[in-house]
Structures are given as C-alpha cells and as structure tokens.
Amino acid sequence: MILCRTIAELKNELIKIKQSSNDPTIGLVPTMGFLHEGHASLMRQSVAENTASVLSIFVNPMQFGPNEDFERYPRDEERDLAIAKENGIDIVFMPEVKEMYPVKPRTSVIVSQLTERLCGASRPGHFDGVGLVVSKLFHLVQPDRAYFGMKDAQQIAVIQQMTDDLNFPVEIIPCPIVREPDGLALSSRNVYLTAENRQQAVVLSQSLALAKQWANEPGITSEELVSRVKAKINEAGQAEIDYVEWLIYPSLEQPSWNEPIELEESKYILALAVKFGSTRLIDNTLFVPNVVAEVKDHV
C-alpha cells in the first residue's frame, strides 16, 4: 500500500497502475477518515470490483459550516492506515488542506433542488463543499467507480445528479448502511457520544424499523408516519430532532402529505437527523416498491 500526501505523488502512482495492467479499472473510496466498518465495507467492495483501489482521507473544510465540528472532527491517521491496509487498499491519498486548496477556490459546483431539504436545509453550503471536493477527487483519481455509503443518502443523490448532469465518467456505487449490533448506524461521530447518549441513540434505528411496519398500515399518511417517528424518537429524553422527513428518493421531492402513502408508487426515503448533546447523527431507510420486506431487514 502506498501513501500519497501530495497530488504529484498520487499522479505518479496512478500512472504506474495504468502502465502495469491492460485496461485497469480504478475504484475510489472518498472518506474523511476515522474509519469504521462502514468505510471498510466500501473498501472491500472496491477491492473486489477493481484492478486498484484508492482511499482518500480528507477532512474537507469546505463542507463544514462556520459553527460546525471541522476542528474537532476525529482524526487517527495511524489507525486509518492500518484499516486501509487490512482491507486491501492500494493507494491512500491523504492530502493537507493546503494541497487541496492552495488558494481559495473561486469555482462552485452547486446542485439545486436536491439540496434544499434534509441536511442541505440544516447545513447551508454543506453540499456545495461536497460537490467541490468530490469533483476535485474525481479529477485527481479519475476512478471508474466511486463508493459511497447510503447513510448519507442525500449525498449519494446529490453526487449522482452532479455526475449525470456533468457527464463525469464515473459510476457511483451506493453501499448499504453498516450498523452496530443494536442497530446504531456506524459513524465517525459516534465517538462523541456520552455513554448515556450512546444508549439513547439506538432509538434512531428503532424508529426506522417501526416505520417499516407503520408504512404498511392501510391508509396511513406521510404526516402520520412522520409524526409517529418523531414521537418515538422523543421518547429518548436527550434526543433533539433536527429533521424527520419522508420523501421520494432519489429526487427528494415531498409526496402528498395528507393522502395515504402509496408504497407501490415510488421509492421513498425516511431520513432523520437528531442531536444527542452536541453530536448530530443521521440515519435513514429506503422503501422500495415490491421489495419492502427485503429492505426491512436492513434496519
């Protein structure tokens, strides 16, 4: 495994890969580090599907708001490199901020509509930062496939839209959410949780699992479903709901609010963001026509 801290080093290594094999394919796993089993599952899928796999580790300041946790975002280089190596990564690209942004960029990559709800509404500018850094990484690595976890379902929708609109020659591969045994979605931010927060946070996946049942009740409306999920989350005394939304996926349009839910009509997402203390967690689950039972097992 090769560690590249500069763009020049990365380019060098990529040239070697292109020369070493006939028509090699490259997989990219873009991360902000502090890797967990969710990231590891992306790495393994990339390694299985490509000639060579690049893991990028970059805590991208452009996707953090001024009052967000950029400075205190958890970092552990040594552990990350060990996990990357264990999972068969060929190249780790781990640049400094100055390497990615030698000067303040004047170019923005902005995806409209899809970014107006969910985390886009709660975190203004967040997806502009994501669009910028993903564009940069796609151009630097020139991957055939890029792997993203479905925990950030809106991020995948935004990146897929950007990829389609701009004709990026990259296949976006969404990968399933990986969870703790009790259901909590893995997240680098879980380390912030106090013991009590951690215990209470299980309410998130529990509420999604309940929603899977509720959504099948004849005549239930979007409003009723969201309201029950909120009530369930609020049973956890430390939970402070940022949003709970029921939307069509991946367009992220709002279905009719007071009409019965038509599970066979569209693909839906139930997505939530909830703070426990100062730690904001997100989770979601998809409702796919005809395969509701199958998807239910994920939560």
Add this chain to the structure above:
Amino acid sequence: MILCRTIAELKNELIKIKQSSNDPTIGLVPTMGFLHEGHASLMRQSVAENTASVLSIFVNPMQFGPNEDFERYPRDEERDLAIAKENGIDIVFMPEVKEMYPVKPRTSVIVSQLTERLCGASRPGHFDGVGLVVSKLFHLVQPDRAYFGMKDAQQIAVIQQMTDDLNFPVEIIPCPIVREPDGLALSSRNVYLTAENRQQAVVLSQSLALAKQWANEPGITSEELVSRVKAKINEAGQAEIDYVEWLIYPSLEQPSWNEPIELEESKYILALAVKFGSTRLIDNTLFVPNVVAEVKDHV
C-alpha cells in the same frame, strides 16, 4: 474523420483511439460551429500536438441569455465538416441539444469574481453556461489538452480558473486571435454585419493598436487610456459601446484608475465589446511586461 452525433458513438470512438496507440494524447477543440480560420488555427495546433483531435460543434443554449441570438446563431454543418476534415480532425462530436441536456440540469458550475466584469456583466449567466458545457465536454472527451481562442480572453481566464480549482486533468491552451487582413477579429457573428457595419468594425482593432502606442506614453492613466479608446471607437457612427475595460489579466482585477499605468508591473488586457446594429463584437489585446513590442504585432 468520424462524425459522432451521440455520446455513445463518441465513447466508442474514443475507446478505439485509446486502444490503437500506446499512451495516446487527445486534443479537444470546443466550438459552436460556423467555423472560420480562427477555429482552423486551433484545430491545426491540436492536430500537431496530439495523437488524435476531437472537434466539438455545439451551439450551447445554456450560455445564451433569453434575449440573445441562440436561435439565429449561424449554422452550416456541411461546411463545418469540410473544414474539420481539411484540418486533420479525427472525430467531430456534433450532438443535438437533447443529447447534451436530456433533462434540465440541476448542477451549476459557477466561477465567481472573474465573471463579474466584461462579458460576465453584460451577459448574466453566460459563463455559468460555459462552465457547464465545458465541464461536460471535458468529461465526455477526457482530453489531455483543450484549445481556445484568445478572442474570448475572459472565457479562457474563467476556464483556466475552473480547471485549476477543480483539478481537471486538462491543459488549457490559449491560441492567438486570428484577424482579417484589415484587422477585424474573426468571429462567426461577423456574417451578421451589413457592408457598412463591416467597414466600420475595423475601428475595433484600430483602437487596440492605437492603445498599444498610447499605453507607452509616460504618465498615462487607465482612465485616460480607456477614454481615448472609447473616443476612437465612437468615431464609427454605427458603433455602440457595450464596454471598454483595462484590467489585469488573467485575474481581471481593475488596476488603479487614476494612477499612471505601470506596464512592467502586471500583465494587462484591454478588452471591448461593441455593437454594430444588432451584432455584438468583442476584441481584446494583451499587454505583457517586457514583451510589449512583440505583442503589439498581433494587432
């Protein structure tokens, strides 16, 4: 020479090129067609410098304002294909609007600051459309080099900025303005000019040539230089000035307005847009430290 009207055909042909040679390089000449000798000079440079050259011909609706000349922009497919062939182009990519924009894009590529003056100020949204289509073309063709004429000097500055900020793996090659024997910069829009317009339009290159002399007068200010150029252009009774600007290039910042010009301090551009009847023409010339005399010959 192969003509591709669809993205699928283009991809096919590009794969063939990549397989036919060891480490081939690809040159891209993006145009809106109605080709003239300016375009031909870009094609010849691309052909000389690359294994294969792609000419794109696409009148991009996204870079035209609602009251601009998208509908009446001149088109001549047959003639364009003949010129492409004569100049050694390997692939012509000539998609329909529906092929490039099957649905309304939700992604914008926006370059700030550089687009606030000159044509960016006169044509709101124009450079957003340019950023979008050039991003798409760069991803579709994946060229090593892309060739642009310096007549659109601001466009080159914007595309270079976008390329740097987003790490596009493309070298932007600016190519000199090609002119008629009397000095008029070649432009597809020149066909719109009436005989009288055409005669008067020579004032544009004449005023730039005079500015080359004036700029060397000790103590002359930006204000005085611009004012003399405007007066010269206004000698042509049909000229209606959109802008005449004296800026630092390629940052397009305004130098001090009332201080003597320091030709040795910066690279400058004198850029103008002038309407003759309903036809808007642009022209410019660069002032490069230490090589002023040499550049002067271009106009």
